[in-house]
Amino acid sequence: MKIFSKAQVYSGDKLTAQRQNITSTDLMERAGTQIFNWMHARMQGAQVPIHVFCGIGNNGGDGLVVARHLVTHGYNVKTYVVNCSDKRSKDFLVNYDRIKNVTKNWPTLLSCKGDFPKIHHNDIIVDAVFGIGLNRPVDAWIKALFVHFKSAKAYTLSIDIPSGLNTEKTPEDEDAVVWAGYTLSFASPKLVFFLPQTAKYTVQWEVLDIGLDKEFLYTTETEVELIGKHEVLPMYIPRDKFSHKGHFGHALIIGGSYGKIGAVTLASRAALSVGAGLISAYVPKCGYTVLQSSFPEAMVITDTNEALISKIDFKIEPTVIGFGVGIGTKAKTVNAFEAFLKVNITPLVIDADGINILSKKKALLKLLPKLTVLTPHPKELERLIGNWKDDFDKLKKVKAFSNKHHVIVVIKGANTITVFQDKLYVNSTGNPGLATAGSGDVLTGIITGLIAQGYNPLIASVFGVYLHGRSADIAVEDFGYHSLIASRVIDYLGDAFIDLFKQPEQQEQDKKEEKNS
Known part of the structure; x- marks a missing residue:
């Protein structure tokens, strides 16, 4: 709308x-x-x-x-x-x-x-x-x-x-x-x-x-568009009967540090659950057993360091890379990220400490591929663009930042706003249950997984934010706001996709049947 x-x-x-x-x-x-x-x-x-x-x-x-x-x-x-x-x-x-x-x-x-x-x-x-x-x-x-x-x-x-x-x-x-x-x-x-x-x-x-x-x-x-089902339905790319996993890309999630491997697990699960064909995770050595046992669908590549990312070196050719979840901002990790950006040409989705590193070393912004997606929460955004006097000033500064660096900025919040250059996409889905640990990691994985399948990064951001919120809206009917945890948002992504094609009368009928049961 x-x-x-x-x-x-x-x-x-x-x-x-x-x-x-x-x-x-x-x-x-x-x-x-x-x-x-x-x-x-x-x-x-x-x-x-x-x-x-x-x-x-x-x-x-x-x-x-x-x-x-x-x-x-x-x-x-x-x-x-x-x-x-x-x-x-x-x-x-x-x-x-x-x-x-x-x-x-x-x-x-x-x-x-x-x-x-x-x-x-x-x-x-x-x-x-x-x-x-x-x-x-x-x-x-x-x-x-x-x-x-x-x-x-x-x-x-x-x-x-x-x-x-x-x-x-x-x-x-x-x-x-x-x-x-x-x-x-x-x-x-x-x-x-x-x-x-x-x-x-x-x-x-x-x-x-x-x-x-x-x-x-x-x-x-x-300049502004409100995003609901009517707007995202044309974005959906249907699958061919004879397609295979190679048609849907290879997503790589780089992140994690000692005690924060869960963030990579959530992002990786979300990327695969939203439809990526293959998923690999690049983590410190301490994350190997965690990922292999908790998420067997993922392939795991480890750093030589036990507790943190000290060097980014892999032989695979991913379609897209999600970077930053749980990665920390230790000096070795910052140096590894800088060295990686200097040679990388793969599309990027950057979240969490990846954004914090960019905020500390703003010269690295020049190394980002065009249409890189940044997904900051409010404090991360403040570190990135500076203080703002009000919401309108914030949007003005984010648009200027997007124009300068040719990046997409997803401003997370109750009505998450995706910004690209001078255009704003205001999301209509989501609820207070998403105010929980790990929900941002899930969003990073969703957007990364959509880009892996061939979605344009801007479309992947807008569509991904919608699916993230809609999944939470469906899940909250079973769990309520207080008991909604990030992994359940992933579990309900399939329902969010199915919901895209439900007519309003079918949705009402489903609610009646659930109530009667």
Whole structure:
């Protein structure tokens, strides 16, 4: 799913009005009506008090449309206009007149001083104060109003975006933003719904179709894309009946040190489980028995050193190399990595201490093959690119880093974001169960295993992140968040692949059968 920028949303609205020969007021009516339809389908006339708070711009106009339909359908609704300025939009004024024509209970004008309306915790708040056009800090009284919303503990539904939340900047004051239980967004979700510092402002979100111009939606290129099943299914490469293991590449995992051979075992198992034809592991001598006994499918090559990687020397010709899991940053290992990079031309996936070594010796970045995949967690990323002031600054710096070194950066997190040059791919799968030891090693193995099979490194990264999260989503139904361990994510990779081809109705049927059993 494309995630449109603020400028693109405005452009789409304008193009839609032109090409469909409608006014901006007509488009506002569509938007507000879709919000009402969503609410009406769930409330079915329930007489819960609904408080609709409208600003005086276009987002407020959407709110007035919603309020008018709620009134005409007999709901218990109170409408308020946050009347802190005289800069009312044209479409707001049109809909202000329209709601006055259908009820004697005209909207209450809040003059941004005095007391707030009383809201019970069982009530519903519809937040239509500010939209995506907000580009300034909110006034102190409006901030206090938002705090009043939060303290009331009423269910809060925001229109398009929680009021006070900027689409391109992290809020400086979290009390100056509405904390929504649900946000109904137009055109696409907003990037801020997925970033660590801003996702907290809406618990859930949904995109409503308001009939924007189809050509605009299909042909407009966006900087950000949300990755779900629909996006990854075309990436899948089916297997031929007469294929054999030689067709699916040879993955090599280089890593491990005394006490950390488990990381290599997890990465190697994941690479083979995701479909690599052959898997070899290059480890210190201490890892030989561990790997041969715990993962017999792997071939094992050992360093001459007992406890760490001191030299990287192998005779095989791998398709791709995953480097860094459990490897440590001892001087001998750093020197071995540098010597290896000077002669290596094989595609690389680098994780963990491999990234830490690059951070300490940034000159080595020049030796990386193009399209090398880096998979840092937040602290590793900070060591690599330096500090950032907020999530937007972080993304800006990662894009600059990717452009400079022509590498792919997988920013691991709740919504893992894959970055290549100026493009962002936001993952939609995964859950808190992945916050466990070894899950990053598994992801490294998955991406390495996909590249081994012939997937482009960028596709392998995006697809691999999706499969990693989807496997965890399926596994968590059996184990819960607390008991999900990394090896179980590997065990459920097959289910994640099968799930790609399940229709929604089949998924629902499977859930019913599991519940009954």
